[in-house]
Structure formats: structure tokens, C-alpha cells
Amino acid sequence: MNRTYFDNAATTSLDPAVLEAMMPYLTEKFGNPSSIYSYGRESRLAIENARKSVAKILNAHPAEIFFTSGGTESSNTAITAAVKNLGCRHIISSRIEHHATSHTIEYLHKKGEAALSYVKLLPDGHIDLEDLELLLKESEDKCLVTLMHANNEIGNLLNINAVGELCTKYNAIFHSDTVQTVGHYPFDLRKTPVHFITGASHKFHGPKGVGLLYINESVHIEPFIHGGSQERNMRAGTENLYGIVGFAKALEIATNNYEADSKHVASIKNYMGDQLKAHIKGVEFNGDAFGNSLYAVLNVSFPKTEKSEMILFNLDISGICASGGSACTSGVDQGSHVIRAIKNNPNQVAVRFSFSKHNTKDEVDFVVDKLTGMI
Ligand SMILES: Cc1ncc(COP(=O)(O)O)c(C=O)c1O
Structure with a gap:
């Protein structure tokens, strides 16, 4: 049976060109990047070239780019460091963050490390910036603001610059989970007032298990994982060499093809919206x-x-x-904390469809046809 893959916000297929770039490092170029002989130096060079390439694309400095195991580790590191090393005793976040963020802040709060406030949401699921400013203004403690750039379930985009400016005004640390936007939108980190952002290459046709943590040069944190001196003493352990090479290659491809790919994917999304409205009575779109x-x-x-x-x-x-x-697809799942936070209508069932450059309008027709039969 042919499969129709409309779950690209969960993960994407590996681009063959990315696999090709990774292959030498899965085979003959196996040296440990920390070894000083030529095999090792070759691997080290591959990692540092990847770092330079990623930094250039995001307009950051290579020293601000750290490779991790994924978005979850990156957000855990940033949030925990803001509380433990940067003096943030008050975390401001939202009810619609990914669990990589929400479970980390709940844990720190439960352990008595920081107070926790949730910013109000507007009816369309956007962050209420006026409420954010009020929370920042009234806080007696230094704040960490952690708000995601794009919501992985409903797609809402945050005005990251506006939030960053508020954080600058109130001397708060700003972390943004950008897992759904790195590799999908251009970034100019030199001009973006943010201390930490995160990324995961499997969201843009790169390999799984490799992530990005950007740490602005103005902040200094302690290592999250202790051991060897990898990642400039910030993250110990032999690097995921082929993953890092794959991350950089995937970001390079996504960046080079951004205009055409984003236009195509947007056309698929809009077409699906139109077809659903035309064929299924009572559909609503969330966010x-x-x-x-x-x-x-x-x-x-x-x-x-x-x-x-x-x-x-x-x-x-x-x-x-x-x-x-x-x-969970068993029909007894508890639903989404995001949908519950923005509308919570017990008479509706929410489904997320998410698209990639590989999807076609024919696939949309097929899915809408099946849905029409089901509803
Ligand atoms: C918004 C967001 N943040 C964080 C993550 C976690 O990323 P990873 O699974 O690479 O650790 C995901 C992936 O599901 C995500 O969509």
C-alpha cells in the first residue's frame, strides 16, 4: 500500500544528498575527532566546517553554535542553565509549549528552583504580548522567558523580535524553541534579541538525533554534560560526527531552496484548507x-x-x-494540551496535517476523499 505522509512536523524523510554527505563519515572517515593523528583531524575539520556553515546561514558566530542530540536536549540545557547559572528565579512561559520545554520548567518549579507564570493566550492562540509585558514589569525576580517560535501543533508563529525587545527592556533571559522554524525560515541572529535558540535536523530532511543550541556570546553558562572537552568544554562525549555533517548539509539545502520549497508547501496547505472547507461540513481550523x-x-x-x-x-x-x-492512535488518547489550552471543545476531534516539499495536490485529494467518507 502506498503511504501518504502528512506528518512532517513530527519528522521528515532524509534527503538523499544529506545521506551522501554523511556516508564517508559512516564508513572510511571514522576517526575520533579528538584524536590528534590525521584520521582524527579529518573528523575534527568536518565538525568545525559544519559549525561554520550553520553559523553563517543563521548569521551567528561559530563560537555560538553547539551541536546536541536534538531539540529536547537543547531546550533542557538552555532553560536549566538560565535558572541555575544566570540567576533567573522566575520563568515565564505559555500553556502551549512543547513538552521539552513544559516538562523542564514544571520540574524546575516543583524542585523550588524558580517561580512559574503562564502568559495569557489570545483567542487565536497567539501570545498576549501586553500580558507578557505586565508579567515582566511586575516580577521582583530576574526572569527567563521561554516561548516557542512556531507551535508544532497549530503552527502559530511568535513575533520573536517583539518578545526579545521586551526581554531586553526588562533584563530577562530569552529562550525560544525554534525547532519548527530552523531550516524552514531565514534567521539573522545578529539582529535577533534572543539568548538561546534550538534546532533539530530531522525536521528539515536531516538525520535524527542531532540538534543545535545557539548560545548568544553575551551569556556564559556551565556545561550540562560533564566529561571530555568536546564542544569547547560545553558538552562532553564523542561527537555525533555523521549527524553533525548531515545537520549542516540539510540546513544548506533547505536554505538554498527556501523560496521555491516554502511556496510549494504553502500551496499544499492552502489547497487542503480549501478542499476541506468545500467537502466537509463543520470543519474548523485551529490557531x-x-x-x-x-x-x-x-x-x-x-x-x-x-x-x-x-x-x-x-x-x-x-x-x-x-x-x-x-x-496515541487508539481512540482513547487524552488529546492535545495545546488544543485544550486554546479552545477545548469536547464535540470536536483535532488532527494535525503537516506537509513537506515532497507532498502533492493529488495526495491532498486522496486524503480529503478518505476524510469525507469517514466524517
Ligand atoms: C517544537 C518542538 N520542540 C522540541 C522538539 C523536540 O525535538 P527532538 O525530538 O529532536 O528532541 C520537537 C519535536 O518533536 C518540536 O516539534
């Missing part, structure tokens, strides 16, 4: 779906019926990969 939103994510609420409750399961039977709030 600011056709406004300030990721071009790759469309979150749809269907009227709840006996059939639609099993929608992910039924889509899977037709070879269609999409996702709900959690990875």
Missing part, C-alpha cells in the same frame, strides 16, 4: 491557520462522531500518516 502561521502545518477540528473519534486509526488503515495531540 491562526491562514494568518501568522507555519506554512507546513494545518490543524483541523472535525465534528465528533463515532467514526471521527477513531479518525487517526482509520487514516492509518488507508495508509495516511497524520497526528493528533499525542502519538
Whole structure:
């Protein structure tokens, strides 16, 4: 059975050109980057070239770029360091963050390390910047603001510059989970008032298990993982050499093809929106779906019926990969904390469809046809 993959916000397929760039480091170029003989030096050079390439694309300094195991580790590192090393005793975040952020801040709060406040959300799921300013203004402690750049479930995009300026005004540290935007949008970190951002290459056709942590040169934190002197003493352990090479290659390809790819993916999203509206009564779109939103994510609420409750399961039977709030497709999942935070309508079932450069309008027609039969 042919599969229709509409879950690209969860992960993407590996680009063959990325695999090709990685292959030598999975085979003959196996030296430990810390070894001083030529095998090792070759590996070290590959890592440092990857770092330079990533830094150049994001307009950062190579010394601000750290490679990690993924978005989760990067956010854990940044948030924990802000509290433990940078004196942030008050964390301001939102109810719609990824669990890599929300579970980290809840943990720190529970352990008594920091107070925790949640900024208000507007009806379309955007962050209420006035409320954010109020929280910052009234805080007696130094704040860490952690707000994601793009929401992985509903696609809403944050005005990262506006938040960064507020953080600068109130001397707060700003971390943004940019896992859904690095490799999808251009960045100019020299001009962006942010202390930490994160990335994961499997979201833009790179390998899994390799991530990015950008640490602005103005902040100095202690290592999160102790041991050897890798990543300039910040993250011990032999580097994921082929992963790092793959990360840089995937980012390079995504950047070179940004105009054409983003336009294509946006056209697929808009087409799916139009087709759903035309064929299924009662569909609604969650978040600011056709406004300030990721071009790759469309979150749809269907009227709840006996059939639609099993929608992910039924889509899977037709070879269609999409996702709900959690990875659970059994029909008894607890739904999404994001959808609950913005609307919480018990008579609807929410499904996230997320697209890549490989998707076509024919696939949309196929999926809408199956959905029409199911609802
Ligand atoms: C917004 C966001 N943050 C963090 C992560 C975690 O990234 P990783 O699985 O690479 O650790 C993801 C991936 O699911 C994500 O979508």
C-alpha cells in the first residue's frame, strides 16, 4: 500500500544528498575527532566546517553554535542553565509549549528552583504580548522567558523580535524553541534579541538525533554534560560526527531552496484548507491557520462522531500518516494540551496535517476523499 505522509512536523524523510554527505563519515572517515593523528583531524575539520556553515546561514558566530542530540536536549540545557547559572528565579512561559520545554520548567518549579507564570493566550492562540509585558514589569525576580517560535501543533508563529525587545527592556533571559522554524525560515541572529535558540535536523530532511543550541556570546553558562572537552568544554562525549555533517548539509539545502520549497508547501496547505472547507461540513481550523502561521502545518477540528473519534486509526488503515495531540492512535488518547489550552471543545476531534516539499495536490485529494467518507 502506498503511504501518504502528512506528518512532517513530527519528522521528515532524509534527503538523499544529506545521506551522501554523511556516508564517508559512516564508513572510511571514522576517526575520533579528538584524536590528534590525521584520521582524527579529518573528523575534527568536518565538525568545525559544519559549525561554520550553520553559523553563517543563521548569521551567528561559530563560537555560538553547539551541536546536541536534538531539540529536547537543547531546550533542557538552555532553560536549566538560565535558572541555575544566570540567576533567573522566575520563568515565564505559555500553556502551549512543547513538552521539552513544559516538562523542564514544571520540574524546575516543583524542585523550588524558580517561580512559574503562564502568559495569557489570545483567542487565536497567539501570545498576549501586553500580558507578557505586565508579567515582566511586575516580577521582583530576574526572569527567563521561554516561548516557542512556531507551535508544532497549530503552527502559530511568535513575533520573536517583539518578545526579545521586551526581554531586553526588562533584563530577562530569552529562550525560544525554534525547532519548527530552523531550516524552514531565514534567521539573522545578529539582529535577533534572543539568548538561546534550538534546532533539530530531522525536521528539515536531516538525520535524527542531532540538534543545535545557539548560545548568544553575551551569556556564559556551565556545561550540562560533564566529561571530555568536546564542544569547547560545553558538552562532553564523542561527537555525533555523521549527524553533525548531515545537520549542516540539510540546513544548506533547505536554505538554498527556501523560496521555491516554502511556496510549494504553502500551496499544499492552502489547497487542503480549501478542499476541506468545500467537502466537509463543520470543519474548523485551529490557531491562526491562514494568518501568522507555519506554512507546513494545518490543524483541523472535525465534528465528533463515532467514526471521527477513531479518525487517526482509520487514516492509518488507508495508509495516511497524520497526528493528533499525542502519538496515541487508539481512540482513547487524552488529546492535545495545546488544543485544550486554546479552545477545548469536547464535540470536536483535532488532527494535525503537516506537509513537506515532497507532498502533492493529488495526495491532498486522496486524503480529503478518505476524510469525507469517514466524517
Ligand atoms: C517544537 C518542538 N520542540 C522540541 C522538539 C523536540 O525535538 P527532538 O525530538 O529532536 O528532541 C520537537 C519535536 O518533536 C518540536 O516539534
